[in-house]
Structures are given as structure tokens and as C-alpha cells.
Amino acid sequence: MNNQQAITMNNPVFTSKSEQESSEILPEVILQAEDVSVSYHGIPALQNISLEIYKNQITSFIGPSGCGKSTFLRCFNRLNDLIPETRMTGKIRFFGQSIRRMNPVEIRRRIGMVFQRPNPFPKSIYDNIAVGLRVNGYRGNLDDRVETSLRHVGLWNEVKNKLKKNALDLSGGQQQRLCIARTIALNPEVILMDEPTAALDPISAGRINDLLMTMRQYYTIILITHNLKQAALVTDRVAFFNVEINSRGDRVGKLIEYAPTLDIFVNPTQQTTWDYVVPGSRYSS
Amino acid sequence: MNDPRFSLNSSPKHFNKGLLVGLFMRERIIEVGLAIAAGIPVLISLAILGVFLYEATFFFQEVSPWQFLTDTQWTPLFASQKFGIFVLTSATFSIAAIATFVAVPIGLLAAIYLAEYAPQQVRRILKPALETLSGIPTIVYGYFAVLLVTPLLQQFIPNLGGFNALSAGLVTGILITPIVSSISEDAIENVPMELREGGYSLGFTKRENILRVILPIAFPGIVAAITLATSRALGETMIASIAAGQNPNLTLNPLVPVESITAFIIQVSLGDVPANSFLFHTLFTVGFVLFLLTFSLNWLGHWLVRRHEQMMKGLSIPSIEVESDSSRESSRAIASLNFPLDTHLSFEKALTRRQRYDRLFLSLTLCTTLVGAIVLVILLTSVLLQGIPVLDGSFLTSFASRNAEDAGIYAALVGTLWLLVLTAAIAFPIGVGAAIYLEEYLPRNTFNHILEIHLANLAAVPSIIYGLLGLALFARVLQPITGGRSLLSAALVLSSIVLPLVIITTRGALRSVPQSQRQAAFGVGMTQWQAIHNVILPSAFPRIITGMLLALSRAIGETAPLIAVGAVAYISFVPEFSLGDLQSNFTTLTTQIFYWIARPQKEFHNLAAATILVLGAIVFTINIFAVLLRDFYRKKKGELANNKP
Ligand SMILES: Nc1ncnc2c1ncn2[C@@H]1O[C@H](COP(=O)(O)OP(=O)(O)O)[C@@H](O)[C@H]1O
Ligand SMILES: [Mg+2]
Numbered sequence: 001m002n003n004q005q006a007i008t009m010n011n012p013v014f015t016s017k018s019e020q021e022s023s024e025i026l027p028e029v030i031l032q033a034e035d036v037s038v039s040y041h042g043i044p045a046l047q048n049i050s051l052e053i054y055k056n057q058i059t060s061f062i063g064p065s066g067c068g069k070s071t072f073l074r075c076f077n078r079l080n081d082l083i084p085e086t087r088m089t090g091k092i093r094f095f096g097q098s099i100r101r102m103n104p105v106e107i108r109r110r111i112g113m114v115f116q117r118p119n120p121f122p123k124s125i126y127d128n129i130a131v132g133l134r135v136n137g138y139r140g141n142l143d144d145r146v147e148t149s150l151r152h153v154g155l156w157n158e159v160k161n162k163l164k165k166n167a168l169d170l171s172g173g174q175q176q177r178l179c180i181a182r183t184i185a186l187n188p189e190v191i192l193m194d195e196p197t198a199a200l201d202p203i204s205a206g207r208i209n210d211l212l213m214t215m216r217q218y219y220t221i222i223l224i225t226h227n228l229k230q231a232a233l234v235t236d237r238v239a240f241f242n243v244e245i246n247s248r249g250d251r252v253g254k255l256i257e258y259a260p261t262l263d264i265f266v267n268p269t270q271q272t273t274w275d276y277v278v279p280g281s282r283y284s285s
Numbered sequence: 286m287n288d289p290r291f292s293l294n295s296s297p298k299h300f301n302k303g304l305l306v307g308l309f310m311r312e313r314i315i316e317v318g319l320a321i322a323a324g325i326p327v328l329i330s331l332a333i334l335g336v337f338l339y340e341a342t343f344f345f346q347e348v349s350p351w352q353f354l355t356d357t358q359w360t361p362l363f364a365s366q367k368f369g370i371f372v373l374t375s376a377t378f379s380i381a382a383i384a385t386f387v388a389v390p391i392g393l394l395a396a397i398y399l400a401e402y403a404p405q406q407v408r409r410i411l412k413p414a415l416e417t418l419s420g421i422p423t424i425v426y427g428y429f430a431v432l433l434v435t436p437l438l439q440q441f442i443p444n445l446g447g448f449n450a451l452s453a454g455l456v457t458g459i460l461i462t463p464i465v466s467s468i469s470e471d472a473i474e475n476v477p478m479e480l481r482e483g484g485y486s487l488g489f490t491k492r493e494n495i496l497r498v499i500l501p502i503a504f505p506g507i508v509a510a511i512t513l514a515t516s517r518a519l520g521e522t523m524i525a526s527i528a529a530g531q532n533p534n535l536t537l538n539p540l541v542p543v544e545s546i547t548a549f550i551i552q553v554s555l556g557d558v559p560a561n562s563f564l565f566h567t568l569f570t571v572g573f574v575l576f577l578l579t580f581s582l583n584w585l586g587h588w589l590v591r592r593h594e595q596m597m598k599g600l601s602i603p604s605i606e607v608e609s610d611s612s613r614e615s616s617r618a619i620a621s622l623n624f625p626l627d628t629h630l631s632f633e634k635a636l637t638r639r640q641r642y643d644r645l646f647l648s649l650t651l652c653t654t655l656v657g658a659i660v661l662v663i664l665l666t667s668v669l670l671q672g673i674p675v676l677d678g679s680f681l682t683s684f685a686s687r688n689a690e691d692a693g694i695y696a697a698l699v700g701t702l703w704l705l706v707l708t709a710a711i712a713f714p715i716g717v718g719a720a721i722y723l724e725e726y727l728p729r730n731t732f733n734h735i736l737e738i739h740l741a742n743l744a745a746v747p748s749i750i751y752g753l754l755g756l757a758l759f760a761r762v763l764q765p766i767t768g769g770r771s772l773l774s775a776a777l778v779l780s781s782i783v784l785p786l787v788i789i790t791t792r793g794a795l796r797s798v799p800q801s802q803r804q805a806a807f808g809v810g811m812t813q814w815q816a817i818h819n820v821i822l823p824s825a826f827p828r829i830i831t832g833m834l835l836a837l838s839r840a841i842g843e844t845a846p847l848i849a850v851g852a853v854a855y856i857s858f859v860p861e862f863s864l865g866d867l868q869s870n871f872t873t874l875t876t877q878i879f880y881w882i883a884r885p886q887k888e889f890h891n892l893a894a895a896t897i898l899v900l901g902a903i904v905f906t907i908n909i910f911a912v913l914l915r916d917f918y919r920k921k922k923g924e925l926a927n928n929k930p
Contacts, residue, residue, distance in 0.1 A: 077486060079482060079485065082481075082482070082485065103636060103640075105488055105489070105639075105640070106488065106636055108485055108486055108487070108488045108489075109487065109488025112486060112487070113486035115479060115482065115483070115486075117479060119477075119479040119480055119482070119483040120483075121480060121483065121484075121498055121501075121502070122480075122501075123501065131487075131497055131498075132487035132489075135488070135489055135497060136487075179483070182487065183487070186487060186488065192486075
């Protein structure tokens with residue numbers, strides 16, 4: 001029995017949020033953001049976000065585009081460090097330790113990432129997975145590791161006879177699963193996914209949703225999605241972000257509401273959340 | 286409606302119909318004129334092909350292709366003539382091989398540093414420093430090779446000849462390093478951000494990401510860079526003929542004097558070769574071999590560059606999933622797996638060690654990038670030390686002389702300035718006209734595309750080839766107009782050389798004018814030419830002028846084509862602006878340097894250094910002017926933009 005069901009059973013749908021929180025037995029916190037703000041070229045994109053990510057849950061970030069979901073996600077593995085003129089303030093803790101004090105290279109191995117557009121390297125299918133293992137000095141058997149990773153994303157049968165073929169010859173969905181395989185091969189403790197199905201056709205997207213369903217109890221995943229069905233289907237918790245105009249006229253991303261998935265969809269406390277998630281409002285699809 | 290306020294455009298009869306017809310005629314005439322300008326580079330290519338094929342036909346009537354390819358001697362100047370082309374190509378190839386060997390590692394590491402590591406401020410200094418190396422006139426490199434590098438090498442290699450392929454190759458390598466670095470840098474920067482982030486998100490360090498992800502993806506672009514740089518080394522003329530010697534010698538030994546294809550052309554051009562003599566045919570046949578070699582390499586290079594760019598654009602456009610038995614099977618297989626993967630992974634390499642390699646790699650790339658700046662400093666100091674003492678007023682105002690103390694550069698200076706003006710007057714209108722036609726009139730089809738690549742190739746044809754073309758076409762066929770080996774012929778040769786460059790930069794300038802401005806112009810009823818004249822050209826003007834100035838600074842650094850077309854060592858008058866004077870003999874700063882380096886006495890070498898300083902000052906002034914002009918217009922544009930509400 002997983003968490004989600006536990007919550008549903010213990011809580012009548014229309015209880016207030018505080019009651020819920022108190023009765024919920026929360027799992028271990030892996031990542032913790034405290035008052036995180038990010039600016040690009042001195043212009044704030046995201047302000048004062050605090051939230052916690054729990055172990056072995058899928059947490060999703062939803063909200064209109066441009067509200068800073070990707071920006072926030074990329075703070076967790078310090079990928080924003082690579083973009084010049086980007087400043088982050090606030091603190092992110094990984095198992096209680098501030099990531100600013102940790103080595104970004106090590107963080108990125110431990111916190112993997114899957115992107116919106118599949119980005120396999122223009123190398124063979126085999127090398128796409130092997131290169132990460134080699135660079136990180138994997139000591140076991142490469143072939144075995146490549147095979148298990150491919151099996152776990154359900155790609156093995158499709159590609160086992162063409163491991164030396166270029167990964168770019170795969171279909172979009174296959175490429176994305178390859179990217180997931182390449183990430184899980186390194187055994188990350190958290191996987192960040194930035195709209196992993198947005199650039200895919202419905203069949204491919206469905207397959208990735210199936211995969212997420214299987215992974216949900218074993219992996220800690222943060223999933224950005226525009227697809228509310230996907231969010232409702234596969235996630236344990238949802239954070240809803242929105243854009244607010246600050247006093248200087250900048251469009252700034254804010255965290256509006258963060259709660260277990262069911263609450264967000266059935267019993268949101270904020271009007272804007274309600275507008276965004278409730279069927280018939282302009283965003284839902 | 287009778288309100289006078291509304292009568293502004295009340296009836297069409299306010300516009301003269303005759304005016305419209307006249308307008309149409311004018312449009313047609315202008316279009317035809319521009320089309321003719323655009324035809325000129327094509328004509329030049331055809332002329333090159335025609336002249337060289339024509340001459341080669343005569344050559345191969347006497348010498349069988351078999352002999353040409355298999356003889357092991359090259360003695361066209363002796364009584365017992367032998368024509369083994371491999372004697373010359375062996376020298377050409379060994380010089381180019383040494384040059385490539387130097388340029389590839391330095392250029393590639395510098396490209397990596399500039400693209401991936403350099404902070405903005407550092408990049409702003411080091412990149413121009415490196416690129417200046419390919420703008421230095423090659424005669425200066427020749428000076429550098431024979432008077433500095435060879436003596437230095439002789440200290441370590443005692444049996445090194447005074448002329449040798451080694452120092453010519455090393456110095457040519459420095460000349461082509463910027464070609465490798467700037468094209469490779471583009472290739473590296475074209476690697477999409479998504480793929481870089483893919484590497485980083487797997488826990489790669491920066492060096493690992495560069496070596497494992499970025500370089501393999503940029504590889505075809507890097508190969509293209511090497512191809513183009515090699516082609517430049519093959520066609521390099523002055524360094525080879527000054528520093529490698531003029532001894533036809535079938536050998537790959539880099540320590541002995543040899544003779545490259547280009548050096549042979551210079552050697553023969555220095556004497557007066559009668560037209561239609563067998564030596565004349567030989568000259569062009571050898572030139573044709575060089576043309577074919579470099580031209581095919583350039584096509585290959587440009588094709589690779591384009592293919593790589595297109596590959597980068599389409600890199601991650603994935604196709605749609607298709608249901609198949611195997612895919613259905615594998616999705617069923619997911620469900621039955623026990624997650625997660627074996628979590629007892631061990632990673633052996635300590636991160637600290639990987640990061641130590643990273644720092645080492647960074648220092649390595651930084652040091653190689655500094656090579657450019659270091660070479661510049663050495664060059665400048667040695668030239669200053671030698672040249673300053675002789676550089677005075679009388680040096681600028683005296684004619685050349687057998688006597689080093691009395692010699693000056695008056696005629697050469699005036700000759701160079703004359704060429705500058707004439708070349709600008711010929712190349713600018715034709716080049717800009719051609720660019721306008723190609724960019725604004727000719728539809729963007731495959732033909733236009735091919736023409737674009739072809740122009741890039743013409744710009745990369747060794748300038749000595751243009752010199753030979755000038756010798757056959759301008760100095761002989763057009764002798765009644767040009768007066769033979771004259772200032773006018775030289776100006777036509779330099780114009781042919783810079784024409785492709787002017788067209789390319791002007792096209793770039795026109796292309797940078799936003800499409801919205803064109804639409805606005807047509808929107809208020811302007812004709813094609815009116816739009817170009819009133820809107821597009823003014824907006825593209827600063828970039829066009831900058832391009833023209835850069836092309837001119839390249840033109841005045843040329844030596845080899847001027848020697849081929851007949852620059853003389855000694856002149857005792859300065860040309861005035863009259864047809865007679867433009868048809869007269871000429872000398873220039875670069876050819877003067879060449880003749881002085883060739884003298885054995887040290888005093889003449891000092892004169893050469895002083896002349897290099899004067900040449901450098903002119904090139905520098907032109908470049909500064911170009912930069913100032915660009916900044917001036919940029920500022921003006923900035924002010925305009927700021928005035929917007
Ligand atoms: N590299 C960048 N440079 C400047 N601004 C950026 C950059 N990336 C994102 N932004 C800005 O930050 C805001 C948030 O963007 P993003 O995080 O991509 O939103 P989301 O993923 O929710 O659509 C947007 O206004 C966007 O324009
Ligand atoms: Mg996003």
C-alpha cells in the first residue's frame with residue numbers, strides 16, 4: 001500500500017489542510033528548499049520558495065509556463081550555475097547538507113536529470129549509457145549494467161540487436177527512455193524530470209507514464225508537467241506555481257500551494273489553484 | 286468629402302503616369318547593371334579555368350602526363366629538362382604537413398579555451414590577438430622565418446640548412462593556427478546546450494564533458510577547420526619561397542633546402558618570361574596543379590562546415606513512436622521487473638583526482654591560447670629593434686638604392702597607396718553591386734546556394750593563382766589598356782583577390798538588415814531599388830565599409846601576386862594620376878621588403894624591418910578606422926533605439 005492510498009483512506013476529502021498535515025505520517029525529507037529566489041541578469045524570476053521533497057515519492061511541479069518551474073528544478077542539481085548572470089539566493093539542503101558546500105559534479109551524479117526534449121548523445125545506444133558509467137569510474141561489468149538499465153525502461157527488447165546503432169535513429173519516445181536509462185544507470189538518489197513527455201507523441205508519452213508508475217515507489221522523482229492528467233495519475237504531491245507581478249512590474253514566479261496530490265485536485269485552498277486545476281477552467285485539458 | 290483636410294490623396298492623377306514608366310525603366314537598368322556586377326566573379330572563375338587549361342594543353346603536348354607524374358627530377362630551367370611534379374609537391378606537402386602539425390593542437394586547444402573557459406574580458410583580448418596572426422602579411426612571416434626562426438633552430442640542429450622546410454613549416458603553422466581555432470570555436474559553440482546539459486547532469490566535470498560529449502559532436506566541424514587550414518598552408522607562397530629555398534629536391538627531409546610549387550612560381554616570375562615560351566606554359570601548369578589541390582580541399586572543407594551546421598540544427602528532432610511487437614513486449618516486461626536497480630554501485634575514481642586533471646587541462650588550454658599573443662610580442666619586438674634605428678624622414682622620402690644608407694621607400698609607399706585607392710575604386714562598386722544582386726534580387730535557390738559556397742572558395746584560392754591570372758590576362762591580353770606589367774594590372778589583380786571577400790561581407794551586412802525594414806519600405810510603395818537605396822543600404826552601410834576596409838588591409842599585405850604580375854625591385858619616379866603613369870612599372874612596400882630580405886647584407890634586412898613597420902602602421906590605421914567607424918554607427922543606432930518610447 002503506498003502513501004497516496006494511505007492519505008486518501010485516513011482523510012475525509014473535505015478536511016482542512018492543517019488537520020491533514022498533522023495526521024499524515026511523512027517520509028524522510030531528501031531535499032529541502034529554504035527561501036529560494038533566482039534572478040537572471042538581475043531580474044527576479046522566482047522568489048521565496050520553500051518546500052520539502054520526500055523520499056520515494058513523485059513530487060510534481062505544475063503551473064502556467066514562465067512561472068519558474070524549470071528554473072527552480074535546475075537549482076536542485078545546480079545546473080543554473082552554468083548559465084552566466086544567474087543568481088540564486090536562499091538555501092537548498094540535500095540530506096540536511098547545504099548543496100552550495102557540496103561539489104556540483106558530485107551533486108549532479110547523485111541527482112540525475114531528464115529533459116523536455118530527449119537529448120541522447122549522437123553516439124551508439126550502448127555508449128549513451130556506458131559513457132556516464134565510464135567517466136564516473138564504474139567498477140562492475142559495463143555490459144550487464146547497460147542491459148539492466150535498458151530493461152528497466154522497457155527498451156531492451158527493442159534495441160538489443162542494435163546496440164551499436166546511433167541513438168539518434170531511435171524514435172522520440174525511445175530516445176527519452178534511453179535518457180532515463182542513462183540516468184538510472186548511475187543509480188541517482190533523486191531524478192529531476194522537466195516535462196519529459198511534452199515533446200512526445202501520445203503513445204510514447206503513455207509508455208513513459210507507465211514507466212513512472214512503476215518507478216514511483218522506488219525512486220524520488222521531481223516531475224514538471226503541464227499535463228494535469230499525468231500529475232493526477234502518477235504523483236504523490238503537487239506544488240502549484242504561478243506568476244505574480246511585483247511592485248516593479250517584473251513577472252515573478254511564486255509557490256502558491258503545496259499539498260498531497262488529491263488535495264490539490266479536489267480540495268485546493270487557493271482560488272488560483274482552483275482556477276488552474278478544476279475542469280472547465282481555461283488551463284485544464 | 287469636400288473638406289480640404291481630406292483632399293491629401295484624393296485622386297490618382299496627382300501621380301504622374303510618365304514618371305511610373307520612367308521608374309520602371311530605371312529599375313530594369315539598375316537590375317541589369319547589378320546582374321553584370323554579380324557576373325564578374327563568375328567570369329573570373331571561368332577565366333582562371335580557361336587560362337590555366339589553355340596553357341596546360343601546350344605543356345602536355347610536349348611532356349606526357351606519365352613523365353609529369355613519375356619523373357624524379359624537376360629541371361625546367363636547365364638544358365636537360367625534366368618535369369617530375371612530385372619534386373615540387375613533396376616540398377609543398379612537407380611544409381603543409383609540418384604547419385598542420387603545429388596548427389592543429391595549438392588551434393584546437395585555443396578554440397576549447399576561448400569557447401568553453403575564457404571569461405569575457407580575457408576572451409576580448411586573446412581572441413583578436415590570435416586572429417591578428419592570420420592578418421599579418423605573409424612577407425613578414427617570411428622575414429621572421431629566415432632571419433629569426435632558422436638561426437634559432439640552427440643552434441639546436443647543427444646540420445640544418447639556411448633554407449629548409451622545417452622553419453617554413455613552423456612559421457606557416459603559426460599563420461594558419463587562427464583558421465583552425467576560429468572555425469573549431471564555431472563548431473564547438475554550435476553544440477546545442479541540451480547536449481552539454483545532458484553531460485553535466487550525468488556528473489561529468491567540465492573537461493570530461495568537453496572531451497566526451499562536446500568534441501565528438503563538434504568533430505566534423507573541426508575536420509573542416511583542419512581541411513581549410515591545410516589548403517591555406519599548401520598555397521602559402523612567400524614563406525615557402527623565402528625560407529624553404531629554391532632547390533627542387535625530391536625528399537621529405539625537413540632539414541634541407543627544397544622548392545615548393547609556390548616557390549617555383551615566384552622564382553620564375555622574378556625573371557622575365559616571354560609569353561608562349563615553354564617555361565610560361567610550365568608556370569601555368571604548375572599553378573593549375575596548385576589550384577586543383579587547394580580548390581578541391583576548400584570545397585570539401587566548406588561542404589563539411591555546412592553539413593555540420595545542418596546536422597547541429599536537426600540534431601534532436603525525434604520521430605514518432607511506432608507500435609511493434611518488440612515494443613509491446615518490452616513495455617510488458619517493465620511491469621515484471623523488480624525495481625530499483627542494484628544499488629550497490631561503486632565508483633572508483635576519486636573526484637579530487639578528476640578535478641586535478643580538470644585544472645591541468647585548463648592551464649594547458651590557456652597556455653596554448655597565449656602562444657598567439659607571445660608570437661605577436663616576439664615579432665613586434667624583433668622588428669622594432671631592427672627597424673627603428675633606420676626609420677627616419679629621409680627613409681620615407683628617398684628612392685631605393687644600391688647603397689643601404691641612402692635607400693628609402695618613397696616609390697614603394699606611393700605605389701602601395703596608389704594600389705589601395707585603385708583597388709577600392711574597382712572592387713567596391715563591383716563587390717557591393719554583386720552582393721546586392723545576389724542577396725536582394727536573385728531568388729534563394731540551389732544555384733544561389735552553390736554560388737555562395739563558390740565565392741567562399743574563390744576567397745580561399747591562393748593569391749599567387751590570381752597573380753598568374755593577372756600575368757596572362759591583364760598584363761598580356763589587356764596590355765593595350767593596362768600597359769602590361771603595370772600599376773593598373775596590379776590593381777586589377779588585387780581587386781580580383783578581394784572581390785569575393787567584399788561580396789561575402791556585404792552579403793552578411795545586407796542580411797543583417799531586419800526583414801521588417803524591407804516590408805516597411807515596400808509598404809509605403811517603394812520599388813525594389815528605392816527600398817535598397819533609401820532603407821537597406823543606409824542601414825547596412827557601416828558593416829559594408831568595415832568589410833571593405835578589412836579587405837583592403839588584406840590587399841596591401843599581398844606580395845606574391847604582385848611579383849607574379851611584375852613588381853620591380855627599383856623605381857626612380859612616383860606615378861601621377863595620368864593614364865601613362867598608371868600604365869607604368871610599379872613597386873610596393875611588400876615587394877620592396879621581399880627584395881631587401883633577399884639581399885645578403887644585414888643593412889638591407891634592417892631596411893626591410895623598417896618597411897615592415899611602415900606597412901604595419903598603415904594596416905593598423907585602416908583597422909582602427911574600421912573599428913571606430915563601427916563603434917560610431919553602433920552608438921548612433923543605440924541612441925536611436927533609446928529614443929523609442
Ligand atoms: N537562461 C535564461 N535567461 C534569462 N531568463 C530566463 C532564462 N531561463 C528562464 N528565464 C526566464 O525565467 C522565467 C521562468 O522561466 P522557466 O523557469 O523556464 O519557466 P517554466 O519552466 O515554468 O515555463 C521566464 O520569465 C523566463 O523568461
Ligand atoms: Mg520549463
